[in-house]
Each structure stands twice: as C-alpha cells, then as structure tokens.
Amino acid sequence: MRVHVDPSKCQGHNRCYALAPELFDVDDYGNAFELNDGVVPAGLEDKARLALANCPEFAISIEE
Amino acid sequence: MSETVYGPVTDWATDFDHASPAYAADMHKIWDDLKNSGCPIAHTDRYGGTWLPLTHELVHEIAYDTAHFSSQGPVVGQLKPSELEDSVPAPIGGAPPISSDPPVHAEARRLLLPAFSPKVIDPWREEVIMICNQLIDDMGDADHIDAALQYSQHIPVMVIARMLGLPVEDGDKFRGWVNLVLSGVGEERTEARMQQFMEFNEYLEFHVNDHVENPRDDLISFLLNAEIFGEKLSIRHVAGSVILLLIAGIDTTWSGIGSSLWHLATNSVDRRRLVENPDMIPAAVEEFLRAYAPVTMARLVKEDMEFHGVQMKKEDWVLLPFPAANRDDKQFANAHEVVIDREENRHAAFGLGIHRCLGSNLARLEMNVAVEVFLQRFPDFSVDANEMVTWSTGQVRGPRTLPFVVNARA
Numbered sequence A: 001m002r003v004h005v006d007p008s009k010c011q012g013h014n015r016c017y018a019l020a021p022e023l024f025d026v027d028d029y030g031n032a033f034e035l036n037d038g039v040v041p042a043g044l045e046d047k048a049r050l051a052l053a054n055c056p057e058f059a060i061s062i063e064e
Numbered sequence B: 001m002s003e004t005v006y007g008p009v010t011d012w013a014t015d016f017d018h019a020s021p022a023y024a025a026d027m028h029k030i031w032d033d034l035k036n037s038g039c040p041i042a043h044t045d046r047y048g049g050t051w052l053p054l055t056h057e058l059v060h061e062i063a064y065d066t067a068h069f070s071s072q073g074p075v076v077g078q079l080k081p082s083e084l085e086d087s088v089p090a091p092i093g094g095a096p097p098i099s100s101d102p103p104v105h106a107e108a109r110r111l112l113l114p115a116f117s118p119k120v121i122d123p124w125r126e127e128v129i130m131i132c133n134q135l136i137d138d139m140g141d142a143d144h145i146d147a148a149l150q151y152s153q154h155i156p157v158m159v160i161a162r163m164l165g166l167p168v169e170d171g172d173k174f175r176g177w178v179n180l181v182l183s184g185v186g187e188e189r190t191e192a193r194m195q196q197f198m199e200f201n202e203y204l205e206f207h208v209n210d211h212v213e214n215p216r217d218d219l220i221s222f223l224l225n226a227e228i229f230g231e232k233l234s235i236r237h238v239a240g241s242v243i244l245l246l247i248a249g250i251d252t253t254w255s256g257i258g259s260s261l262w263h264l265a266t267n268s269v270d271r272r273r274l275v276e277n278p279d280m281i282p283a284a285v286e287e288f289l290r291a292y293a294p295v296t297m298a299r300l301v302k303e304d305m306e307f308h309g310v311q312m313k314k315e316d317w318v319l320l321p322f323p324a325a326n327r328d329d330k331q332f333a334n335a336h337e338v339v340i341d342r343e344e345n346r347h348a349a350f351g352l353g354i355h356r357c358l359g360s361n362l363a364r365l366e367m368n369v370a371v372e373v374f375l376q377r378f379p380d381f382s383v384d385a386n387e388m389v390t391w392s393t394g395q396v397r398g399p400r401t402l403p404f405v406v407n408a409r410a
C-alpha cells in the first residue's frame, strides 16, 4: 500500500500527521508530505485509511 | 440576549437573522427545515443583503471560489466594508490574512504559518496543562462552579497573551474588545462603541511600540522582524495581526472548550468513557468540533452573479456556516448524533481551502488539554439545574455561562 498527499490540495489541517506520524510529516508551514516515498509498512494500513478518512480537504489518496 | 436592530425573524427562508437569539437557540432545526423545504440557500435583506448556504457541498464550493467570493468582510455587519470610513480594500482587507484574497493572501499567511506549525505549538503543551490546573486550583473546594467564567474563557486568553508578549493580567480587557467586534454586529453603532474601538487600537499601538524599543522572544517581536514582499511590516500591519490573533483565537477556542464540557456535563456515558479512557479524548474533541463547530465565516460577492439558481448582487454577504456543513447528512453518517469515537470525520470546523484556521494546531492543543485536565480533576460533574446555561449569538457560538455542580473531584 502507498499513500500520497496532493500538495495542491493540502491546507495543513494536520490531521494526517496527528493520526499517523509513522506515515506523514509536516514542513515548517504545516503542510504535509508522505514519509518513505509513501510506502506503508505492513500493519499500518488501517492508520493510512484513518488519515484518509479524516482529511477535510480530500488531499490524501491510497494505492492498494 | 436581545433582538438585533432588525427585530424578530418572520420567515427563515427569506428573512433569516444569523445573529438573532432565535437562530442561536434553534439552528439545527432551522437548517433541516430549510433544506427539507427545498431551500438550500436562504436569503435575508438584513445587513444589506445576506445569503445562507446550508449544505457541505455549497459551503465547500464557496470557500474554494475566491474568484467570485471575497474575504474582505469575514464578519457580517450592518455596514458593508465599502461603507466604512477606515476600510482597507480587497485583496488586502483590514486584517490580513483573514480579510485577504489571492494573490496577497498567501504571502500574508505565509508570514504567520511558521509560528503556528505543529512542531512550534506542541511544546506549549506543558504550559497549557499548568494554566488549566491553576484555574481549577483557583476554584478552591467549591461544589458549584462556572466552567465558562472560571475556566474555558481564560485558557485561550492566557495562552495567546503569553505567546504574543502582552500582559497576561489584561485578559478581561482583550475579552471585552473581542466581544465588541464579534457580538455587537446587530447592535447600534454608538459613540461608546467607537470609543472602545479607539482604546483597543491605542492599547495595541502602545505595546507594539514597546516591542520596537525592547525586542523579546515572542510573537510581536517575531512579527516586527518579519518581511512581506521584501519589506518589514508597518506598525499598523503588526497591530492588525495582533488584533486578528486575539479576535480569531479567543472567543472561538473559549467556545470550543465550553461546548465540549457542556456535552460531557449532559452526557454521562460519554463522560465516563473519557474518564476511563483518556486516550479517546483526541477523537472526541474532533467530534465536538464537528457537532458544535464554533465558527461561521462570511464572504462578500464580488460582482452580480447567478449561483445555483439565486441572483447574488455585488457586495451581498454570504455566510459560510461550517457548523451547518458539519451537520449535513450527505457528508456525515448520523450527522446529528454525537459519536465520540467517530472514525471518519472530515469536519470543516476550521474552515476549508486557503483560509484554513491558522491557529488550528493551537486550538486543538488547548481543547485537548482543557478537557483532559478538567476530567482528571472533576471526574463527575453535571449542569446545575437551578441555573441557566447561556449561549452566545452571532458568528461564534459557544456557552457563555456553564453553571456546573462538581459531584466528584480527584
């Protein structure tokens, strides 16, 4: 599984980083990006889905 | 709570008043009735012409459409910005970035973002914990407390005053001024009100100038050093930003904390679950933000236009009721139910699009710590049946008094 943050949609609500810091990080302006090229380590799939389900800007996508 | 200058509402579809006590008391039913009667965008001639879109989809669309909707007037008033003597025109507006449109907005916002990023805000946690505990210590061993007047209203004031570098003991003054700006929309523009606005400006200019002479490690000094388009900010811009942070950060967070505590005072099952499982608090706070979203913003129509079948006129106000978007059952399952462990929660309490609340990381920290500490110290509390809970009217909604009985303390 891979996650991706679309930087043109992300407004820095910071939900992804709060819910899944293993998968996302934020820059100095609070905008998010995926860690590890978006590769989701085994066992963290639910966290990836949780982040997607809580992004108000629909900026996160998942490739199964 | 008194009526606005426009008097009681006669019809919610054609004569609504978002600042009226009737709206504050019954907004959920008003939204549902309007939507069910086939009116997703209500109108009123009040405030010189105002629209109220009610679905998540419409609110989302307008928030994103900065080409047609300007942020120059984020708070609806009796006069349009163009009718005010001291108004600053779009795309800058009187309080950048909240009043700004592209292309100025991004730059004005960029300036402040680093001061409110998660990694700068998280370290304030200990300080907020201390403030919350101190406020509870100050209540002594009283069984009857007011969680709004003795707790929630003080937290954001004490935090932002410390961050800005303003005297913490001036909290009552800030709150008075914030109230003047936000709650007074439907009231008459009296000499006394104008006088208070002047005092607010003078107070800030004094403190900003003091920071010019005596720089320190705080937000006002940070702003004085910051640059926009390659130039230092003017004193007026810095004072404007400070006003914005006070206005945007105090009433809103006070409301968010208060609504959360009110929910827990009136829902003992949820309260017990959080006392027993404090690690559920962050998700619960998101649900309180969704269900009791404190903030409704506004936009101004840039030019006459048709929008989903209605004719909007240049300079009409358009409200962005994020609280209504958050209760839209097309976007949220069981939208009117408060589900403290809701898994999917794309709520819009902090807005949508480019104006996303700049203070959202701080607001979330304050709400989480405030709930956490309150439950630790008062594992059982309820609303005092002999007293009244009162709610604010206008674009920021939250409880202004919360008379509680403390049934257990730890």
Ligand code: HEM
Binding pocket: B063, B071, B074, B097, B098, B099, B109, B156, B160, B244, B245, B246, B248, B249, B250, B252, B253, B256, B293, B294, B295, B297, B298, B322, B348, B349, B350, B351, B352, B354, B355, B356, B357, B358, B359, B360, B362, B363
């Ligand atoms: C629970 C508390 C809060 C809520 C619900 C809230 C809500 C909002 C909303 C909905 C907006 C969007 C405005 C728009 O679309 O026009 C906004 C913007 C803003 N908020 Fe907050 N806010 C809260 C706390 C704070 C705090 C603590 C601060 C700072 C100390 C703050 C500073 C700002 C600023 C500066 C903006 C303007 C951002 C921009 O225009 O780019 N807010 N807030």
Ligand code: SF4
Binding pocket: A005, A009, A010, A011, A012, A013, A014, A015, A016, A017, A030, A031, A032, A054, A055, A056, A057, A058, A059, A060
């Ligand atoms: S939750 Fe969405 S908008 Fe917020 S930081 Fe993550 S990707 Fe960006």
